[in-house]
Amino acid sequence: MSDVILRATGLRKHFRTGGGMFARQSTVRAVDGVTLDVRRGETFAIVGESGCGKSTLARLLMRLLEPTDGRIDFDGRDISDLKGRDLRDLRREMQFIFQDPFSSLNPRMSVGRLVAEPLETHHPQMGREERREEVARLLGIVGLRPEHADRYPHEFSGGQRQRIGIARALASRPRLVIGDEPVSALDVSVQAQVVNLLHDLKAEFDMTLVIIAHDLAVIRHMSDRVAVMYLGQIVETGTTDDIFAHPRHPYTMALLSAIPEPVHGRARTRLALSGETPSPANPPSGCRFHTRCPFAREDCAQRVPELRPAGPGGQHAACHYWEEIAAERPDAGTPPAHERKPQAAARFALYEAAIDRLNDRPETAVNAGANDMTQQEEDRR
Numbered sequence: 573m574s575d576v577i578l579r580a581t582g583l584r585k586h587f588r589t590g591g592g593m594f595a596r597q598s599t600v601r602a603v604d605g606v607t608l609d610v611r612r613g614e615t616f617a618i619v620g621e622s623g624c625g626k627s628t629l630a631r632l633l634m635r636l637l638e639p640t641d642g643r644i645d646f647d648g649r650d651i652s653d654l655k656g657r658d659l660r661d662l663r664r665e666m667q668f669i670f671q672d673p674f675s676s677l678n679p680r681m682s683v684g685r686l687v688a689e690p691l692e693t694h695h696p697q698m699g700r701e702e703r704r705e706e707v708a709r710l711l712g713i714v715g716l717r718p719e720h721a722d723r724y725p726h727e728f729s730g731g732q733r734q735r736i737g738i739a740r741a742l743a744s745r746p747r748l749v750i751g752d753e754p755v756s757a758l759d760v761s762v763q764a765q766v767v768n769l770l771h772d773l774k775a776e777f778d779m780t781l782v783i784i785a786h787d788l789a790v791i792r793h794m795s796d797r798v799a800v801m802y803l804g805q806i807v808e809t810g811t812t813d814d815i816f817a818h819p820r821h822p823y824t825m826a827l828l829s830a831i832p833e834p835v836h837g838r839a840r841t842r843l844a845l846s847g848e849t850p851s852p853a854n855p856p857s858g859c860r861f862h863t864r865c866p867f868a869r870e871d872c873a874q875r876v877p878e879l880r881p882a883g884p885g886g887q888h889a890a891c892h893y894w895e896e897i898a899a900e901r902p903d904a905g906t907p908p909a910h911e912r913k914p915q916a917a918a919r920f921a922l923y924e925a926a927i928d929r930l931n932d933r934p935e936t937a938v939n940a941g942a943n944d945m946t947q948q949e950e951d952r953r
């Protein structure tokens with residue numbers, strides 16, 4: 573059995589926009605040639621600025637959007653052209669957790685119905701009583717109580733709603749779960765609880781997780797490997813440790829330099845980016861990052877860099893000059909204390925403290941810990 577559960581090869585999604593009376597037609601290259609491997613059992617993070625194509629990529633991987641070009645393999649099988657029943661069967665194996673727990677749950681369905689629905693679709697052989705028990709079990713696993721089944725989404729806090737979304741995603745017993753910013757709509761302390769819940773569930777359910785996030789604190793705590801996206805393309809991949817310790821692509825360096833030095837990290841020098849992010853409807857020639865890259869050379873505007881090995885641990889970077897840049901800036905990444913943005917520093921510290929508190933909790937069972945957390949959330953409302 574291959575250790576790759578999900579593979580994308582040359583994946584593209586181009587949206588045609590405009591073309592009406594007042595707007596010129598243009599093509600938005602939201603995802604533009606993404607190749608990646610997700611390994612069985614890992615947490616794989618996709619990070620990048622707003623609009624770089626993360627959600628589009630996630631939807632392509634789930635086959636919620638038709639690709640313009642490219643191929644997707646799930647568990648060694650080409651799923652690029654699956655239709656009808658085959659696609660429905662695939663949905664059982666791959667589930668999605670949405671960013672917004674307020675709009676992603678049908679407000680007219682009770683929590684019990686919301687969690688029972690995927691059971692009915694994917695496990696139709698299950699009897700009524702068995703399904704009711706399974707709903708209660710799933711609610712317990714995500715830290716809700718059986719009596720919550722009779723309530724409606726508006727009666728819950730954001731964190732609790734996200735737990736309902738997670739219970740719904742788990743109902744079909746998926747092997748892969750993709751979360752598109754699953755915690756970014758929540759308060760930091762609730763985020764930490766949901767992040768830990770997902771982490772525990774991943775082990776318990778023997779799942780693979782793909783997490784989309786723009787928050788580097790979340791990624792550092794959750795993920796085994798990271799892919800960094802810029803304007804529809806992946807510019808760097810590697811283990812989370814490698815990426816945070818020695819980013820090789822100048823864009824990754826800039827992303828990391830916007831956060832404070834992590835508790836156990838080294839001091840680094842700050843790398844500021846100039847200019848706006850260009851539009852994916854009109855991406856720059858050559859290296860797409862050349863209009864903002866502090867290290868750009870003349871030929872960067874002409875030559876397209878391929879992702880190529882950038883370290884012994886499987887790190888890859890799409891930069892012609894990463895070797896020279898790394899030699900110049902061995903400490904690239906997060907800034908020294910006096911240059912940290914106070915807001916980011918406070919946020920990172922809060923997050924680490926929240927995670928530490930959870931890790932110190934005496935309960936070992938997912939249920940026990942999670943139930944306590946929900947109680948705290950309820951108390952806070």
Ligand SMILES: Nc1ncnc2c1ncn2[C@@H]1O[C@H](COP(=O)(O)OP(=O)(O)OP(=O)(O)O)[C@@H](O)[C@H]1O
Nearest residue numbers: 587589600602621622623624625626627628629852
């Ligand atoms: N249906 C669509 N039609 C036209 N353009 C789209 C469509 N969906 C996304 N886009 C565009 O594609 C680009 C990538 O969007 P996407 O939502 O994938 O980015 P993202 O990285 O998830 O951003 P965010 O962090 O803000 O969620 C953006 O320029 C967006 O405006």
Ligand code: SF4
Nearest residue numbers: 859862865872891892
């Ligand atoms: S290829 Fe050139 S422009 Fe692109 S990241 Fe490397 S140095 Fe910068």
Ligand SMILES: [Mg+2]
Nearest residue numbers: 626627628752
């Ligand atoms: Mg998005």
